[in-house]
Each structure stands twice: as C-alpha cells, then as structure tokens.
Amino acid sequence: MTQLEPQPISPRFWAAAIIIPSIVVIGLIWALMNPQSLMFLNSKEPIEIxxxxxxxxxxxxxxxxxxxxxxxxxxxxxxxxxxxxxxxxxxxxxxxxxxxxxxxxxxxxxxxxxxxxxxxxxxxxxxxxxxxxxxxxxxxxxxxxxxxxxxxxxxxxxxxxxxxxxxxxxxxxxxxx
CATH class of the missing domain: 3.40.30.10 (Glutaredoxin)
Incomplete structure (x- = not known):
C-alpha cells in the first residue's frame, strides 16, 4: 500500500479561505450596526402601533x-x-x-x-x-x-x-x- 504525499495548498485557496470569511464577518457587522435596519421595511404587513x-x-x-x-x-x-x-x-x-x-x-x-x-x-x-x-x-x-x-x-x-x-x-x- 502506497502512502500519498500531502500536496501543497495553493495560494488561491489560502486567499479564498481568508477573504470569504472576512467578507461575511464585515457584512454581519454592517447589518448589525446599520441604523437603517430592515425590520418593517418592505414588509408584507403594514406597520401597526x-x-x-x-x-x-x-x-x-x-x-x-x-x-x-x-x-x-x-x-x-x-x-x-x-x-x-x-x-x-x-x-x-x-x-x-x-x-x-x-x-x-x-x-x-x-x-x-x-x-x-x-x-x-x-x-x-x-x-x-x-x-x-x-x-x-x-x-x-x-x-x-x-x-x-x-x-x-x-x-x-x-x-x-x-x-x-x-x-x-x-x-x-x-x-x-
């Protein structure tokens, strides 16, 4: 039985592994901090108070x-x-x-x-x-x-x-x- 040699990880993979989660985190932070929250906006129900x-x-x-x-x-x-x-x-x-x-x-x-x-x-x-x-x-x-x-x-x-x-x-x- 032959053991496979580990292959080096490509730089593109490393870049994607860092950039994609960073974009997701930045998007979540923006959504939480944005004063124009989407609650009630474009809702299917009218706002009622x-x-x-x-x-x-x-x-x-x-x-x-x-x-x-x-x-x-x-x-x-x-x-x-x-x-x-x-x-x-x-x-x-x-x-x-x-x-x-x-x-x-x-x-x-x-x-x-x-x-x-x-x-x-x-x-x-x-x-x-x-x-x-x-x-x-x-x-x-x-x-x-x-x-x-x-x-x-x-x-x-x-x-x-x-x-x-x-x-x-x-x-x-x-x-x-």
Missing part, C-alpha cells in the same frame, strides 16, 4: 391614518435629541400637512410625562402614549423614526436625529405616490 392620546378616551392606531403619509417618532422624555426630532416632525407636518402628511410622536412614558412637554401642545404633532407591551416589541433606541406610506408600510426607518432637509425628499416621494 397603538397609542393613547392624552385626554382622549379611545386608543388610536396607525391604521386609522391610512391615506396619509406619516412620520412617527418613538421618543423618551429624558432624551434631548428626541425633542429636537419632534421639532423636525413639526416642521415637516407644517410644510406638507396640506398635501396629506401627518406627524405622530409616541412614548412609553405615562400621560403626565407627556403633558409636561407643553411645547407638544402647540405643534402639528400628535402626541401619544404607547399601549402596554408595544414598547417591548419596538426598537429601544430613542428617538426612532419611521416614514410610513399611504398604505401603512414603513418606507424609511432610522435611529437618532435627522434634519428636515434630509427627510423632505423621501416625504415628497411618498406624497406623490
């Missing part, structure tokens, strides 16, 4: 606003960046409201915490308290904003602050659809 507007006896849901383009921000009272983002939503709603755009700012905080922000009352932004359990299934980052088309599908989603000028193009495209 239920919330209570302070002072109103009934629960609202995003499905009640079908036919309008929505900017929905999930915020927290202790987040200064959130308040800046709500200001951007106000600016967008003021500018595009006549064209069918509406802004909503929801928080897991209680109604009393929402009422402490008197500036919300003078804005074109509907404030709301998330229904129990809703905050558990939504992203924990604050602010977290969705741009929702007229059929209720999320078409853009991001965490953190974005200026109105960075969102206007997307809002205009959604309004034209």
């Amino acid at each position: 239920s919330f209570q507007v302070p002072g109103e006896p009934v629960t609202r849901s995003l499905s009640q606003f079908r036919g309008r383009v929505l900017a929905v921000t999930i915020w927290s009272p202790d987040c200064t960046e959130c308040l800046s983002q709500i200001g951007v939503l106000n600016e967008l709603a003021t500018r595009f409201g006549r064209d069918g755009m509406m802004s909503i700012a929801v928080t897991p905080a209680d109604a009393a915490a929402i009422r402490r922000f008197a500036s919300l009352q003078s804005m074109n932004v509907m404030p709301g308290q998330l229904e129990r359990g809703q905050a558990d299934v939504l992203p924990a980052d604050r602010p977290y904003t969705y741009l929702v088309d007229r059929e209720g599908f999320a078409r853009l989603k991001f965490k953190g602050f974005r200026e109105a000028s960075k969102l206007e193009g997307t809002v205009q495209k959604l309004l034209e659809q």
Whole structure:
C-alpha cells in the first residue's frame, strides 16, 4: 500500500479561505450596526402601533391614518435629541400637512410625562402614549423614526436625529405616490 504525499495548498485557496470569511464577518457587522435596519421595511404587513392620546378616551392606531403619509417618532422624555426630532416632525407636518402628511410622536412614558412637554401642545404633532407591551416589541433606541406610506408600510426607518432637509425628499416621494 502506497502512502500519498500531502500536496501543497495553493495560494488561491489560502486567499479564498481568508477573504470569504472576512467578507461575511464585515457584512454581519454592517447589518448589525446599520441604523437603517430592515425590520418593517418592505414588509408584507403594514406597520401597526397603538397609542393613547392624552385626554382622549379611545386608543388610536396607525391604521386609522391610512391615506396619509406619516412620520412617527418613538421618543423618551429624558432624551434631548428626541425633542429636537419632534421639532423636525413639526416642521415637516407644517410644510406638507396640506398635501396629506401627518406627524405622530409616541412614548412609553405615562400621560403626565407627556403633558409636561407643553411645547407638544402647540405643534402639528400628535402626541401619544404607547399601549402596554408595544414598547417591548419596538426598537429601544430613542428617538426612532419611521416614514410610513399611504398604505401603512414603513418606507424609511432610522435611529437618532435627522434634519428636515434630509427627510423632505423621501416625504415628497411618498406624497406623490
């Protein structure tokens, strides 16, 4: 019986053995770090969030606003960046409201915490308290904003602050659809 001699491993094999796993790892890191997560984007189901507007006896849901383009921000009272983002939503709603755009700012905080922000009352932004359990299934980052088309599908989603000028193009495209 003859023993086979080990063959040298080709440089191409070594290159592939290093490059392919590296690309996979980089892709996974990018997917985890990318603020434009694909959760809800291009979903077969419309995005649905239920919330209570302070002072109103009934629960609202995003499905009640079908036919309008929505900017929905999930915020927290202790987040200064959130308040800046709500200001951007106000600016967008003021500018595009006549064209069918509406802004909503929801928080897991209680109604009393929402009422402490008197500036919300003078804005074109509907404030709301998330229904129990809703905050558990939504992203924990604050602010977290969705741009929702007229059929209720999320078409853009991001965490953190974005200026109105960075969102206007997307809002205009959604309004034209």
